[in-house]
Amino acid sequence: MFRKKAGDVLMELLMEWKVDHIYGMPGDSINSMIESLRKVEDRIKFIQVRHEENGALAAAAYAKLTGKLGVCTAIAGPGSIHLLNGLYDAKLDRAPVLAICGQVESDLMGIDYFQEVNLSRLFDDVAVYNQRITSAEQLPAVVNQAIRTAYAKNGVAVITIPDDVQKAEVEREARFTSPVVVKSRHLPEQEDLSKAEVLLHQAERPVILAGKGARNAGVELVKFAEKLAAPIVLSLPGKGVIPDEHPYSLGGLGLIGTKPAYEAMKEADTLILVGTSFPFTGFLPDQAKTIQIDTNPVQIGKRYPIEVGLAGDAKETLKELLNRMQEKQDRTFLTRCQERMAVWWAKMEKEENVEALPIKPQNVVKGLQQVISTDAIISCDVGNVTVWMARHFRMTNQKFVISSWLATLGCGLPGAIAGKIAYPERQVVAVCGDGGFAMTMNDFVTAVKYELPMMVIVLNNHKIAMIKFEQEVMGNAEFGTNLHNPNFAKYAESCGGVGIRVEKPEELIPALKKAAMQSKPCIVDVLVDANEAPLPSNITFSQAAGYAQHMIKELFSEGKLDLPPL
Structure with a gap:
């Protein structure tokens, strides 16, 4: 009967998911997997880091930059512990990352063996999917489920593989599933869009606060701002959604932000949050009618009181709103904000x-x-x-x-x-x-x-x-x-x-x-x-x-x- 080692099957699955590099350090409890990785080094490059924390931080950054899965690996015990800081960075910035962790051999678990750490408990808070693989036959389905979950929930998936399982052969009868994640088109309810339309029509001093959730919606965001005559403030993760010197940009908000953004927030009567869960609410308006757009309904109204929540993708939701809006004629507030921003840039240039x-x-x-x-x-x-x-x-x-x-x-x-x-x-x-x-x-x-x-x-x-x-x-x-x-x-x-x-x-x-x-x-x-x-x-x-x-x-x-x- 044709059989392959679990480590070899793991590499094949990663390639099906278009993984082309892994950050990590070799070591005793993952050496069997590293041997499988060596065999495919022309297709999956091993980036040997000098500290596992850096590997996890690099995997998180790769996921943030590309939207693709970042992958890192570490041995049991100290290596896996070192991953935590980078994995928490991925968790909090909602980046899809897979951590492949070694573990002591199955028959040595539970007896306080050398470098044995309860990895399931260690990663419980950081991971959206956290599973120890107990047999070679279980591996294919678990790997697919881990990666699918990391993509679907924009978070960290951890699979722990004891050393003996990596070396075991996968029987042909093993459960194989599909390496695919399906995306859907997120649109708000029509009733909520109608409520937002009313608030936007009434707005006299509207301000937009956009975050990284608006990264794929820069064109629509600018059209929306133009039609609403609203300046755009960017959260730090949203820096670059539109150019910093764009006529509608007021820069960032908060202790690292600009004075024009601070002043606009203090004067705003309407706030539109687009793809951001801005935590420093002391910098938001004291009293403003608020619309929040986010793909995750859990984030809507989580940190700041809102009148209308629009659970949908920023790009698609802004398109829907643009079709409902009339162009605002009074641009006094926008002009005042732009004049302040010109003064701010002059001040920054003087400092520079x-x-x-x-x-x-x-x-x-x-x-x-x-x-x-x-x-x-x-x-x-x-x-x-x-x-x-x-x-x-x-x-x-x-x-x-x-x-x-x-x-x-x-x-x-x-x-x-x-x-x-x-x-x-x-x-x-x-x-x-x-x-x-x-x-x-x-x-x-x-x-x-x-x-x-x-x-x-x-x-x-x-x-x-x-x-x-x-x-x-x-x-x-x-x-x-x-x-x-x-x-x-x-x-x-x-x-x-x-x-x-x-x-x-x-x-x-x-x-x-x-x-x-x-x-x-x-x-x-x-x-x-x-x-x-x-x-x-x-x-x-x-x-x-x-x-x-x-x-x-x-x-x-x-x-x-x-x-x-x-």
Whole structure:
């Protein structure tokens, strides 16, 4: 009878699902599967990472960028535990990812064997599908169900395969199912569309807040805004849905957003949420009639009170609304918002043009703008760097990826690796702070090993700078935020890449131009001002008061302020 090992069948199934690469590290409890992977290395490439967390973060970024399944693998015990951070990033940003985890042999489970961890319990919270395979015959159906569920629910599927099962032969009578996921056209109920039509007709000061759920609906979103005479504000995951300098764009919202977006929200009488579950509701209107569009009915009304919920795909729902709407004649509110945005861009440009020593981080973003391609992939890390990129980088047709809901430090480099694998012909740039980059910098050698040319810009201020600012606005003295960094440019060279150190403003543009021309991974290590605070676009009294308290504590601690006599 014709038989195949379970590991070989697994590879065949992954190829049927169009998987062409897997991130991971080999090891004892997955070595049998790795041997099966070796046999098909011309069709499924194994990307050997130096830390499983980076593999999972890369898989998540790949899924966010492409919509296709990201796949990572790890051994039982420590390897699987390392995956968790990246898998939670995928869960919270709703990206389809498959994690294939090894496990100790079946007859050794339950006796506290070496590296045995209860993986079913470990992954229970992060996964939309979580199953241990107990026999080779069970594997085909479980693998198909896992991938189907990851796609259908935009989440993490985990399959755990004991080492003995990987080596076992699959009988011909095993249950085989179809490697297919079917999508449907999501449209709201006609009654809800009619209710939305009434609110849109009554709106005098409408504002649109769009998120990543509107990524496939940029054209319809602009037509909708034009007809409604409404400015568009973008959530951070939605950055790039429309160009940042589009006439209807007011940029982002919140602490990393723009003042015109903040002001528009405060004045709005009607709010239209499109493909976003924006969590920072303090920045939304105090009183506005609200329409929310989302494919997931669970998200509608979850964080903010609404009048009308439209459970449907953003593109299709906006088309339905456009067919029902009359063009709004009064464009006073829109014009006022656009005038404010022009003032805001002038302010940003003034900040970007400051050539100071140490270099201002805004100046680095302006420099990047001069060397980046219109179709580049940008992987942004978390921290102050997020603020500078969100406010100052003008997206055109680039793709932007970040850890938005989990906001985990270190996502920049793995995201760039995934971006270059997904789009090998495009320019790829990672923009990182020194704290975030240092967390995952070990996989820069992975980019070198697999010949993935990319530019990694490190804003190096020897600080966990965002936490420094958070401590200050709380009125606390800065503590525990200083970093002792290596020379990242020399580190790049020691890895076999290209390293460029930038210490003076006049060195910046030549360095970025040089980096953009490299055929190897390149780190541009830019020394930036640690005291450049990522001030919110609208400073509250409590923030100002807290910062004043911080300055008094700093002066006391430095002996520059004497206590009054008793």
